[in-house]
Amino acid sequence: MKSKYVILASALLISVATFAQKDQIKSAEKALKGGDAQGAIAILKDAENLVVNAKDVEQAQYYFVKGNAYLELANKKVEESKNLSLAAESYKKLIEVEKASGKVKYSTQAATSITDIKGKLINSAIADSQVSKHAEGAKKLYDAYLLDKNDTINLYYAASTAVNAQDFDLALPMYEELKKLNYSGKGTSYTAVNKISGNEDGFNSAKDRDLAVKLGTHEKPKTEAIPSKRGEIYKNLALILVQKGRSEDAKKAIADARKANPDDTSLILTEANLYLESKDFETYKKLVGEALQKEPNNADLVFNLGVISANSKNNADAEKYYLKAIEINPNYANAYLNLAALKLEAEKPIIDEMNKLGTSAKDMKRYDVLKAQRENVFKGVIPYLKKANELDPKNEDVSKTLLGVYKALEMTAEAKALKATM
Missing domain, CATH: 1.25.40.10 (Tetratricopeptide repeat domain)
Known part of the structure; x- marks a missing residue:
């Protein structure tokens, strides 16, 4: 009789715990609806140890509410990167639970939220890179990759961004993973110009791009090979x-x-x-x-x-x-530019020697010889810089270097004409 009483008491304790957990999830939902995401997370944290023994439907609901709370905080820019990752982690657990149980209630919404989180991480990483927060951007891109490992380009960009941050400890495992995957990135780019925004939009296939052109939303279709x-x-x-x-x-x-x-x-x-x-x-x-x-x-x-x-x-x-x-x-702009840069290296030793000269007659004579040598260097690079400027007129480094050469050679008309195009 005593042993039966103990078993019955244990069953009652489990039931009480289950009811308490249900109440906590409902309280968390209520807090979230009221705009208190932080409070919802605190309530759910109290139920964390009980979730393991809960029914599948309650586990799914728990992770759904938890994911929504973290996402709400991220949307409010509260530790955005961290909370986006925590939200995604909760949604993934939800999907795993429902997949194992065969009962799907929240998975579709969770999958949509994960896609949304992935986009937010990528956009946030781009914003970080624009203000030179490369390490933060690299971590977000890696988190985006972890959300969808089929989209390996995010792993590539994460590694490249980590290199830009000079954070080689962060970059190394990413490159090792790219090596393991034998990633190449080789493919084809399908783009067309959006008639409203004027921006060049990318498409998944030539068929999608051509349909947009046919519908009249886009123009100037372009297909380019993406090298390995x-x-x-x-x-x-x-x-x-x-x-x-x-x-x-x-x-x-x-x-x-x-x-x-x-x-x-x-x-x-x-x-x-x-x-x-x-x-x-x-x-x-x-x-x-x-x-x-x-x-x-x-x-x-x-x-x-x-x-x-x-x-x-x-x-x-x-x-x-x-x-x-x-x-x-013959239209390889960078080859002309690098050739000019290579030849301009001859100027440095000339300038160094000129700066060491005094004002004696011998030194002045040597100065004239060096000045002529320097002018010959400049004259020699003009054809390459002009061609590079012709092929890549938006390259400020090319136009500024060419303008400097014109001024050094006192080619006033040429300098004036070039400046008018800058």
Whole structure:
């Protein structure tokens, strides 16, 4: 008789706990409707330990109200990033509970809220980046990726943004995950200009874009190939590993990438750059030759070889590659710009020597010689800067450099004409 009494008492205790929990969820809902999201969360926190033993329908309701409360706080800009993530976490638990039980009541609304949260995280990350809060932006983009792991581009942008923040500890695991996923980002971009806003809108497919053009909401359709980002991903991964003193790991990462993507020439360039930094010039030259054999008429590849050569202070090779890139593609604006920058480097030692000269007759004579040499440097870069300015008129660096050259050479008419277009 005594044992039966104990069992009955236990059953009564469970029932009382269940009723208490239901009341707490209702109280939290009431608080949320009254605009007290923080109060709703506090009420739900008291019921947290009891949720595990609750019925599926009550668990789902608990996580739904909890998710709504956190989302409400985020919408009010209260610890926005943190509360968006907590809201998404609650909604995901809700969906898991209803999926396991087979009873769907809140999942559709929760899924819609998760999509909304993902958009808010991305927009907030963009806003952070615009005010140079790159680390905060990177974390939000990573949270957006965790909400939808099929949308791997958010992981790529999270890693890139972490690099912009110089937070390599944050970036490293993201790049390692991109490597594990063998992410390339290669694809096709479908865009058209919105007639109302004037902005270029992106579409998921050519069919969607063409329909918008046909309906008259958009114009000027454009299709562009999106190049592989693997080279950049493995380059950044390798550079981070090198910075952490893990050079062998960096070489292995590139070697693994090349095995998985044997036809990706950008990875050959990344590996070449890695050996260049470790001053293994023989391996560097071998890899450069391999890259050129694969794609001798790839202007981007040849241009990148020019950049690598310039970074290693091998100006003769850099000039050769830039000229080759222009030969392949006469409208390669960056090749003209980099060629001009390369040639302008000759000005520095001239200026340094001029500044050291005195006022003696010998020094004045030397000054005139150096002045003529400097003018020849400027005259030599004008054709490249003019072409770069013609191809990319909105590039302020090009126009300002060209204007400076005109002024140094006292080419008043040319300077006046250029300034009128700036």
